[in-house]
Amino acid sequence: MSDLPPSAVDDDRYLPGHLGALTAYLPPELVEAVLAETGRLQQRMRLLPSRCGVYFVLALCLFPHLGMALVWEKLAHAWGPRAPRPTSAALRQLRARLGPAPLRALFEVLAVPLAPPSTPGVGYRGLRTVAFDGCHSLHAPDTADNRAWLGRVRTRLGWAGYPALNVMTLVDTGTRGLLGPSIGENRRQCDERDLARTLLHRLTTGMLVLLDRGFDTNDFLAQVHATGADVLVRMTIRRTPRANTVLPDGSFLSTFGTLTVRVVQARFTLAGPDGEILTHDYRLATTLLDPVRHPAADIARLYHERWEIETGYREIRATTRAGRPLRSGHRAGLEQELWAMLICHQLLRMAITDALTGRDPDRGCYTAALEAARASITTGPLTEDCPNPVHHAAQRHQLPPRRARISARRVKHPTSRYIASDRSLPRPRASTPVIELHVTIQPPPAPPPVTPPVRSPGCCGLDLRVELKVYVRGMSTLRISQLAERSGVPASTLRFYETAGLLPAERTTSGYRQYGPDAVERLAFISSSKLLGLALEDIRDLLDVRDAGVCAAVRERMVPLVADRIADADRRSAELAAFSARLAEVHRQLSGPAPSGGCGPDCGCTTPDGRPQAAGRVLIALSPTRIQDAAEEPWREAPVACTLAGAELGERTAQWRALTAQATSREQIADGVRLAFPSTPQLASELAALAAAEQDCCAFFDFTLNLAPTHLTLTVRAPEVAGPLLADLFGATA
16 A cells, blocks of 8 residues: 555545446445445545445445455556555455445435336336335355354255345336345244335335235235235235126226225236147236226236346346355345445446436346446546446347247256246246237136035045035135145145145146045045054055945955054053053052162062062163064054144144254254254253154154253154155155
8 A cells, every 4th residue: 555645645536436337326425425424434534435445345246256356456447556455354344344334325315216107118007016025045155143144045955055145125117126125034034024014114105016926915915005005916826805896807806804906817828839829827916996997908917017026136146146145254244245236236227227218128238237337447437528338338238129938937046945847837948939918807706605514424434524624526626725724634734645645636837736626525535544543555555446436345445454453453452451450560569568778679669570680680671661672663664644733733843843943963864864953951851842742643753862962963763655744844855
């Protein structure tokens, strides 16, 4: 730094406080005002003033592939040898001195709509279209501080290498500009709707909020509508709205709690270049109740605009950051980087929107604008008469009008937490042009008949009333949530039954499970067989015979199985009778007069018959009720069946997940998984109590808890057929 002339200390021309062409949207005066407001303005003139620190953090986000020293060289390039040359340590101290507060305040100033709703492609009939959605693919370095704040990400193949930020944003879908973000903590402990509620104050009258499935709860929709904004949301399959009033365009009015909505059930029919016809159904609900001003077909087409928020996220994480994780190893640094990254995206979107005045901002090429902004960093601030290179790049590299295309939704990242797509779905795997697109509004569904449960016993002596709501045949197909609700069997159990070959399910064009009208009776048969103690393999064989439709064949197959269970029950009964007799004898001996003094070999407390044992080796039997050959493992032969259901099963699952989240390591072993925990008495007690309770309802699990001075080890094993349940509860590979 010694080459900087003393006169330059008070001369702003020698200080690299700029962001190239984007400085026009973030002038130094605004930065100085925000620094003063947040109390981060330097108290004395420094060679690295706070204003330079703000621009430096922003430049770090534009060059995620470069180290801090190289980014500073780009900022100071226009000043040549006169500019300071700080070390990396000095730059880290500059970032620490700033903190995240100035960057957050700057974003609040910039988080405004970038174009009026009348701009082409920005609004819908005078309404500004905005959208909520979460982003969970911004990764942070794997440090202890980051893991403590963000937790760890569980994927299909195990634990991910990097923690991920939990970010919720409100985006103007017409310009892809940001109207407000909210940063959450560990995703497992923070619901997306709760994060979205922190942004509701940014909604105003004249906005139309586009929401994905999962945001369609009654209370959340009512809170959004209370802000004065209108809503267009895609409904989950759990929603079965009742048609109160059918409108002329085929939509109908319904009620979500206290909110009156209009439901649009649309079927999209697409024709590809090879003549293949594909269909896809959407079920939407909106507070735009006028079918004349807002026809149902227009509402259905408008919902596609919600995907602009996904494109905006891709611009940030894939185009700007090229998939790289953030730099900081602690929370304050991550928040600072995140706010700076959102500011850079907002500045680029502001420049693109200004460059395409009167045209659809979607036509601007984000990549071209980003590269122009990066190149302008080395030239220094622009003069007033110099054209903005970002404007020139956005105007020169305009994208063609968007084509209608279709492709299968599939996961490309090998460690994604989302399940991979089913290749059997009819959607093409490659992006395919759509030659024709038709929207058909489906009529409202007929109300389901109210049919009482079947109370008579079923065939083969099985009682079909086993904690199931059995409905008559002839009903329509069911989604997994509908089947779970009507049968009382959790959705996770239904998925396990499908994996075990007990409950087949077809797949819709969207990949959802779809069950036939006999699924409820089939579940009743499975549950009744489980209560008889039959193994899943035997139940699968019985179902194959049952599918043939001959009751006599099912009875013939069940007779030897039930006979085996009777013999097993008799054997266990004899063992219990012998054990009870032994307890009675011990109780009789202990009830007699006690010898004087302490316990000895002839007191009757430690020998079964009260007589001293012979000299020599002493064999001590532990847990006599579990004496068995070392080669025998009864958990392998136990039926894979759980006696819990409904709320009890959900509560037990939540208890296990809360405990396993505290595991410090997880190791796959033969037939199971081994988890290590911190060595605390409280945690050991909780693990032991929960393992004992689990064995009461799931005898096919085998638990071993080892206590050491430095750690606890819980080993869980289960038969191969119970692999999905083992993975769901303990994180093992199914």
